[in-house]
Structure formats: structure tokens, C-alpha cells
Amino acid sequence: MSTKYDPRLAVTIAGIYFNNPVLGASGTFGYGLEFAELIDLNRLGGFVTKGLSAKPLAGNPPPRIVETHGGMLNAIGLQNIGARAFVEEKLPLLKRYDTKVIANVFGYSDDEYIEAIEILNDGEGIAAYELNISCPNVKEGGIVIGNSPTAAARLTSRAKQASNRPLIVKLSPNVTDVAELARAIADAGADCLSLINTVVGMSIDVNTRRPRLSYGTGGLSGPAIRPIAVRMVYEVAKTVDLPLIGIGGIASTDDALEFIIAGATAIQIGTANYYDPAITMKVIDGLSAHCANHHLQTISSITRSLAQ
């Protein structure tokens, strides 16, 4: 594409202006800088950092990933440099790029979440926080909070108070009723919901009869989970009025459009970044082409537009 920004693609979420609705998903986009050689970060709507905790974390022993059909399982264990190192070492380098940086935050207790947010509040150049209440890889914290509307609402409320930036809460698909969870989190003051995180899964080596991941179970991502994610975005869109960010196996423009039509204002691309590092650029171009072909003034005009 010759033009750097297509005005039809611009979206605003919780007061944050994005050049386009295409974001890199947490855990698949590093700290953003890893992609600087491969794509024009200035053309990217934004990205979500790898999950940041108040203190650095070592993560799980290998093997941490295993490819499955149409996707992969991971149990990285949230290895990260810590919120302080992100603020001091990564953020200054990200300033040169015109893209929105969303910091993904997690902890093993409510207090740890708040501690991480307070560290990140000092950082310049963070557009918003995304609260990871749903990572299925930690034995404490995440999975419990994300599965309980009450616990998720309590954390959301505290995080919103502690935060000096808009708060996105990322929903787990590993729940009975995602709409109920979304409603509780919306009522607790979240500015935006992103969904879905990975689906808990397992793969077994039949020769050793051991799990293929050292942790045992892992989070399934990739195209295999996309129909689950589209359905959940659709259900949540019917339930809450908050802007939604769709995530789950997006690997093409049409995949992104499914989420937008189902109810998303923006989308995040995850696993596809691994095997197609320029996928975000391709989807941005594809959304522009879709606007042209369908005579859309703005891409957001088809958010929540599923024909009944």
C-alpha cells in the first residue's frame, strides 16, 4: 500500500486512538522491538507486551511448546523481564515508533497485580493496560481469578483504581459462561474487554506416556480455536456495551473480519506472528481492500454487524 495510514481503518477504544485495529497479541509479540527488522512498526495499530509481573520470572522448564493440528500448545510459564526492566529498558526504545503499546499485566495475587501496575504507571509511552486474568499456566492466581466472576470483578475494580491508564481485561475461554464473566468485569469498571486467551489443552507422547509439555497441560492457540473465539466475542457483544478486542487464531484478513462482524472493534493476532512475522501488515492491507471492495467509510461501521 502506498499510503501509510488508511483513515478508514482508524478506531478509538476507551479514548485511545489507533491508526488501525490490528494489534500484536501478548506473548506472541515479545516487547515489540523483536519485530522492528521484519515489519514497519509505525504501520501497526499497536501491540500488547508479553505479560509483565512486578518481579522478573523464570518460567517453566522445557519443553514449553508443542505443535498440534491447526495450532500449538504452550506452557511458557510467563517468563518475563519484570515491569521495572520493561519501563527502564524497553519503553525508551519503543518511543521512536508510532504505535500503541499496551502493557499486559499479571500476578499471583491481587496485590502483585497492583504492584506491577504501580511500577508501570511510572512508564512513559504506555497507552493502556491489559489485565491477564486468564493465563492457564500458573498454578495460583490467573486461572482462579479468571474463572470466577466474583474474583475477576474484585481484581478489576482494584486494578482500575490503581491504574492511571485505560484498563482492558482479557477473558479466559475456560469458563462455563463467558457472558456472565464479561458482565461482572464490565460492571467492575473495565474500559474494554479482550478475548479470548488460550484454551486449556493437553497432548500426550504415547511412547513415553508422558505429557508433551513439562507442565502437563498448556494453552491451545492458533486457527484451531478461532470458531470458539468468534462465538465468544459474539456472545459477549450481545451482553455488554464495552468495546471488544477479538483474539483467537487470526491468520488472515477474513479471520479478522469475522471477529469484527461478531462484535470486535479491534483484533489481536497471536500465533500467526510466529510462522508469518509480517501477518499484521498483510491484514492491515487486507482490511483496506475490504473497505474499498465493500464501499465502507470506516471499518468500525461493520463492528457488531452480524446479519440476523
Added chain:
Amino acid sequence: MIDIVGIAETNEEIAPGYRLLRLALNQDVEVRPGQFAMLKPRGVFEPLLRRALAVYRVDGPRRVSFLFQVLGRGTEALAQIGEGGEIETLLPLGNSWPIPSNEERAIVVAGGIGSASVLMLCEVLKQAGVDTRVFFGAANARAAAGCGLEDFRAYGFPLVLSTVDGSSGERGFVTAPLERLLKEGGGRGATICACGPWGMMKRVAELAEEFEVRCIVSLEAPMGCGFGVCVGCVVEVKTDGPLGYGSYKRVCTDGSIFNAKSVRWDISAVGH
């Protein structure tokens, strides 16, 4: 690091289950010995992830070759690529072998298809006039051919061949003749550069420690991305304190080449 579509010039089976894939690139790349690429046939949905293959050889800035063993879905998909086929290629990735000066000596240990990571090293050692010995191990004579034995012999270095079944060269593991050399004091002033199965490299590292020889290894791990973002390919390394951030290094960007002393060989290498 560039992400481009390589065109297969040849993709020949050089022994049963072993192939040499030569790609033409439409951009210049500078590949150092020991670096690797992430490869996947273009337009193929399954498997999703690219596969990490060591660059076996370069022939000018726009032609790279990969020697690989067909072991699973990813390499099977690559084996299907015919002449003119398109392959998504991300390269060059990872760090590279340190090149000893011509006052030092080099001992290259290649085990199985780990040979793919050290042929370019031998090329550079030859150019630099470094006194080099090669220990080449494979399961059997056919596997040795598939792992590029004749390409290694072409450099003219003293080469000891071992096969596990004794069908060619010395019967047994490649570490046995290496141990003999080190016992005879042949490791003085040398750097061992090893690439092969985890068990082989673990033994090489033990021998290097015992005989106080510098040892560098190139590790392998299943990789999601190859450029540092998925953090899936880690290996545990030695740190002074308790397990903390930095205890796990990414094979793709912190390696694939590590000082053997830094690797936790005592941790069972599931997946290797």
C-alpha cells in the same frame, strides 16, 4: 534477519531419509557458520510452524543449502518441495561459531544430522588455516553418507568416522575416539565445537571438563518462531543464585551456540 521466499533449485535425497535442499534467494544474505533459518513451504497450512534448519552451506550471497533429516511433519512437508517450489525463509538466525585463530586448534565433533551446523565452520577453519580434526559420528554407513560425510572429507582434515553399528569406520559412539585423543593430550590449546544429539553433547561436555578443554556446543530445540518472541525453545543454564529470570536461555536468539560449561546437562532434555 530477512523474511523472503526462497526458490528451490534442487531438493535431492542423498541417502534414505536425508535431503539436500538448495534455495535461491532474491536478496543478499550474510550467513555466519552455525546460523540457521526457519523454513516452511509457501501456501501450506499444515504444519503451521516453520522448522529450524542449520544453514549447511552458502554459495554466494543469494544461495543457501540445508542438509536435513526427514523426521516429522515439518521436514516431510519440506521433502515434498520440488524444483522451483517456494519456501518461506527467515534468516539468518542465532549466533555463530567463534572462529579460533590459526595459533589455536579446533576439534569438530559432528553427531548425526548435527553435522549440518558445522560444515560451514569447517570451511572457515580451512580458510583460516586452523589445525583442525573432525570426529564424525552416525548411526550407520548410510546415515553417515546422508549427514554429508563426503563433504567433510573434502576439506582434507584428519577425520575419524564412527558408526553405532560398525557398518563404516569405528564401531561405537563418536565420543570414544574423542576421549582417546584427549587422553593422549590432543586437546591442549584446542577448542571443541560440537553439534549432535543431546546425549552426545553432554558426553563431549563432560570430557571437555575432565581434560580442561574449551568446549562450545550448538543446541537444538523445538521452536515456535526462531527470533526470540515465543520463548518456547529455552534451555536451562547455570546461574549463581536460585532459579530466577535468566535461568532459561532461548536457543534461537541467546544461542543456538553456547559455552558447554553454561548448560545444565544434568537436567533431562525432554524433547531433545
